[in-house]
Amino acid sequence: MVYSLPALRVKTTERVRVIDLVLLQHFELIMASAHDNLSQFQLYADLEEHLLICCRSECGYALSVARSQVTSHLRDKHNVLADLRTGLTPLLKHEYPDFFRNPADVALRDDGALIYAKLHLYDGFACRKYRYRTINYSELSRHISKEHLNGLRASRSRQTTAVGANRRNMQAIVAQTFQRR
Numbered sequence: 001m002v003y004s005l006p007a008l009r010v011k012t013t014e015r016v017r018v019i020d021l022v023l024l025q026h027f028e029l030i031m032a033s034a035h036d037n038l039s040q041f042q043l044y045a046d047l048e049e050h051l052l053i054c055c056r057s058e059c060g061y062a063l064s065v066a067r068s069q070v071t072s073h074l075r076d077k078h079n080v081l082a083d084l085r086t087g088l089t090p091l092l093k094h095e096y097p098d099f100f101r102n103p104a105d106v107a108l109r110d111d112g113a114l115i116y117a118k119l120h121l122y123d124g125f126a127c128r129k130y131r132y133r134t135i136n137y138s139e140l141s142r143h144i145s146k147e148h149l150n151g152l153r154a155s156r157s158r159q160t161t162a163v164g165a166n167r168r169n170m171q172a173i174v175a176q177t178f179q180r181r
Contacts, residue, residue: 041085042055042056046062049062052070052092053178054078059078064102065096070088070089071088106178122177123135123175124175124177126170127143129169135175140170148169
């Protein structure tokens with residue numbers, strides 16, 4: 001009796017490993033098929049980051065898959081006709097249920113991170129005092145006003161002060177981001 005239990009456990013473990021391997025291969029086949037379906041919309045499923053990325057040349061951002069935001073994005077930003085968008089929302093809900101994360105919830109990429117092939121490179125700004133990065137000049141202005149000018153807006157009379165604060169506290173960077181911020 002003492003020897004039969006470990007032997008039984010080994011067989012059970014081996015069966016579990018075989019089943020896990022079969023499930024993994026099945027999952028990879030499903031994901032490859034779904035990826036082919038997404039590529040017709042010029043979308044990319046990042047399986048590591050759990051993000052859906054628009055690969056159109058003028059875009060290069062991760063998209064939220066909540067409701068029909070992906071089809072709205074294709075319609076509003078890229079003028080994709082309705083018949084070409086048909087079936088995309090059900091495809092995302094069926095093939096990727098609860099898989100994709102909201103890009104707003106993804107942490108900023110680390111300084112010095114490798115270039116991510118599916119994202120655009122942008123000229124951006126980095127704060128020397130705070131860990132603040134942005135590619136959006138309006139966001140930069142808000143940050144300077146709040147953190148470096150004690151909440152004062154950079155009006156014409158304070159424009160010289162704002163430019164000085166800008167030069168002292170900001171540096172130009174090349175950035176990649178999953179969303180427009």
